[in-house]
Amino acid sequence: xxxxxxxxxxxxxxxxxxxxxxxxxxxxxxxxxxxxxxxxxxxxxxxxxxxxxxxxxxxxxxxxxxxxxxxxxxxxxxxxxxxxxxxxxxxxxxxxxxxxxxxxxxxxxxxxxxxxxxxxxxxxxxxxxxxxxxxxxxxxxxxxxxxxxxxxxxxxxxxxxxxxxxxxxxxxxxxxxxxxxxxxxxxxxxxxxxxxxxxxxxxxxxxxxxxxxxxxxxxxxxxxxxxxxxxxxxxxxxxxxxxxxxxx
Numbered sequence: 001x002x003x004x005x006x007x008x009x010x011x012x013x014x015x016x017x018x019x020x021x022x023x024x025x026x027x028x029x030x031x032x033x034x035x036x037x038x039x040x041x042x043x044x045x046x047x048x049x050x051x052x053x054x055x056x057x058x059x060x061x062x063x064x065x066x067x068x069x070x071x072x073x074x075x076x077x078x079x080x081x082x083x084x085x086x087x088x089x090x091x092x093x094x095x096x097x098x099x100x101x102x103x104x105x106x107x108x109x110x111x112x113x114x115x116x117x118x119x120x121x122x123x124x125x126x127x128x129x130x131x132x133x134x135x136x137x138x139x140x141x142x143x144x145x146x147x148x149x150x151x152x153x154x155x156x157x158x159x160x161x162x163x164x165x166x167x168x169x170x171x172x173x174x175x176x177x178x179x180x181x182x183x184x185x186x187x188x189x190x191x192x193x194x195x196x197x198x199x200x201x202x203x204x205x206x207x208x209x210x211x212x213x214x215x216x217x218x219x220x221x222x223x224x225x226x227x228x229x230x231x232x233x234x235x236x237x238x239x240x241x242x243x244x245x246x247x248x
Contacts, residue, residue, distance in 0.1 A: 001048055001091060001175065005032040006040060008053030010070040022132035023052070030145035041085035045225050048175050049090040051077075052130075055097040055106065064127070066099030067106055074109035078116070089116050089225070092175060095123040096130070096146065101157030103164070111159035118161065118225040118233070120178065125167075126154040142171035158182055160221065161237060163244035179218030184243060188214035194242075195235040202231045 005027045012020060024034055032050065035042065043049050055064040058071050069077055093116060100106040101123035110116045127149045131137045139147035148154035148170045155167045158178070166182040173181055184190075192215070197205050203223050204215050224233035 001046055002044075003032050003048045003050075003175070004035050004043055004090075005050040005052060006035045008051065008070040008072075009037055011053040019132040023130040026130045026132075026145045030143070032144075038084055040081055041087055043086060043088070043090050045088045045091055045222075047090045048092040048094065050094040050096055052096040055100050064098035066097075066102040067104075067109075069095070069097045069100070069106060074106055074113060077106075077110070078113060082115075089119040091119065091222075091225070092178065093119050093121045095121070096128050097123065098127045098129075099125065101125045101155075107157065108159050108162065108164070112162035114228070117228065118221050118236070120165075120182075120221065121159045122156055122178075123159075124148060124154055124156055124170075126150075128154070140170055143174065146170075160217075161240040163240045164246075165217075165240070165244055179216065179221070183217035187217050187220075187239070190239045190242060191215050191220055191235050194238040195231055197231040204232045204235070 007020070007024070027050075028034060033042075051069065053070040055066050055069055056071065057065060057068050067073075072080060093110070095101075095107055097106065102125060105123065107121045107123035111119070111121045129139075129147055130145055131141070131147065137147070139149060140151050141147040151170055154170055156170060157164060158166045158168070168181065191204070195202065195204060197203075204220060207213070207219060208215055220232055220236045223230060224236045227233060
């Protein structure tokens with residue numbers, strides 16, 4: 001899984017040069033591949049993509065709402081990403097945008113879209129940022145170089161298929177561990193209760209049979225990602241609703 005980061009174009013334009021350079025250097029020092037505006041085509045469904053920008057209605061500094069990124073709505077952002085070359089949704093999408101993890105916020109809106117439906121989307125409930133160059137920095141920082149103001153009120157929220165599937169404390173997990181941490185222990189049971197494949201058992205059935213294993217949230221998501229009309233995608237959609245639907 002390659003780790004990419006893309007800074008929203010208007011964030012690049014409005015940021016002080018030293019601040020932007022510091023944040024980009026921070027990302028590269030933590031294993032990210034920096035993408036220019038037209039390089040999103042490098043991202044595949046096996047990768048981790050991070051998008052950075054202010055969560056504001058206007059594309060200029062203002063109060064963060066969690067509903068936008070640099071003035072873009074979820075639909076605007078998807079159009080911008082695909083116009084700039086993104087052909088397939090990544091396995092994991094992280095939004096480094098303050099409050100984007102709130103209920104009904106940008107992360108959940110993106111997760112409800114067909115394009116990102118089977119991407120695991122990560123966003124913070126409060127403020128998140130990266131250290132800009134050599135300044136005093138006392139905020140809790142994780143292994144990816146991301147910082148939050150306070151650990152006790154800044155959890156990372158995770159959305160899949162439009163549903164909140166978990167929340168984790170800052171700096172207590174890695175991207176490689178995410179699916180196993182978030183997958184409920186009864187996932188296999190629930191999945192196969194709703195799985196209706198063709199005559200030969202479908203991909204999920206054959207995967208479990210030939211590998212002598214259970215189906216995991218990660219594997220089901222991968223299969224659904226590859227074919228949104230598959231039996232795996234349909235079963236996953238039902239299971240997510242069954243396990244995570246919360247009435248308003």
